[in-house]
Amino acid sequence: MAGAIQAFKDNSAPKPAEQFKLIPKIINGGIAGIIGVSVVFPLDLVKTRLQNQVIGPHGERMYKSMFDCFKKTYKAEGYFGMYKGSAVNILLITPEKAIKLTANDTFRHYLSLGPGQQLPIEREMLAGGLAGACQIVITTPMELLKIQMQDAGRVAMAAKEAGKVVPKISAWSLTVDLLKKRGILGLYQGTGATALRDVTFSVIYFPLFARLNDLGPKREDGSSVFWCSFLAGCAAGSTAALMVNPFDVIKTRLQVIKKAPGDPTYTGVLDCILKTFKNEGLTAFFKGGACRMIVIAPLFGIAQTVYYLGVAEWLLGLK
Template identity: 70%
Template structure:
């Protein structure tokens, strides 16, 4: 990833293909490592407090225990197939687009003011929602199915699970292609704001890394730590919108759980019935998910597998 240094002119040319490949590989590795944490985050965000203050999950550890007990090890990876398939183009677009926009927004002397860094990140975030929205929609249904099933079982009701392919066909049949873009506005608001925070912060932290020469890139481990720090900070800052997005994209609700017609409706009902702390549900878990996800992805992207091992320049 290019930083905001002023002592190096922009490269003479920008080859997008290897960066897309690097981003795809980075996404697959990153999401495979942190997926169980992401599943727990989704279930914590979706659970609502009962009239007497009852909760299905007490905390992150309790959610892990209940999920593992009810669904086993592979239950922790429910919905991962969809995520891994779609994370390749999603991360490829996000990381490569940011570099592309940074390249074109750089000033003649090679510098990139913070406002331009934020613009590049925001545009990269906007580009990715074409893939992110259907990916998140399908993933959330698969991840949350165990929570709804457990609730139904406790109440003596039957709950039939469906696969990601069955859900896709159902949505396409009932709503057309736009059925896969339920919650797109909330997804865009989260992803654009996340990228506006993440990419400039990562570039700033990356530039602070130790180097033998001023023009050298920072070491691998510094890129990892920079990705972790920037990712966790950005994740917490946009967590309220992530809660709204998750709730709006959840199609199958548990008993007595609310449906929402818009972002404003979701924010209003959540604030009135659960208070402001509800917008930070799963916040710690999301930070734990995003930090290693972006640390790993940024490091893999930084290594440049396409250039170094695949011979693509």
């Protein structure tokens, strides 16, 4: 690992523009994120609500399954209820995906051993981990706001059953309230858990995607065909998603601000892990796991496909 870091330092000088075009990669990453999130957002909402629901002392629960959550959400909130929080996500997913995908490519470029040589697995993992660390500056506030909006329906329903009323919230009002009470740091609640999830995810995802993508056919210019990138993104994304699901459950619970009646409170990552395990057992850490795999697989499949289609290069007249 030390050798990989040193190689990064040794190669830190700017490379010629024809070797590595940064601006098109940033644009492609943004376009990829918008398209991917727009397609899978309802599944992500269901995932959030499944992860946040707490099983009662007698096994009672609001949602019995992913499909039950879909049905109840649609019945109570309608079609647009499935897209609560999507405006925030789509607005911030552009820089988030641009940072994640571009940073990984950038670190891989500077960590390379030379033209035509495959990047060793430890350098691929380092590049992925660094990319994951870079994105949390955008991911944390985006996830915080998105989760409040996605979980609002579950909280309102639980409050109604308890004879209480929860006022409606918007992403803007929540942002203003957090800034007034806690300053900019208020938007970074759960940063540690977010970093734990995103860095680990990227360490797994990017090397796996690269290896799977290399197995497929190539175009004359050496680039991957679109269906190969899509399948590699789906396979690598779903695998990494399942492996980091326990971290995602912890992150989701720590970032919930307005809780439903009876929901526990947590003081930090370790406290959340211990209370979740004590009250709900090991299986609680895999709540929403299947749903998260279904979300991440097409999200990264679509994102990687769009990223490698070269839309930005076409728009900028580079192809």
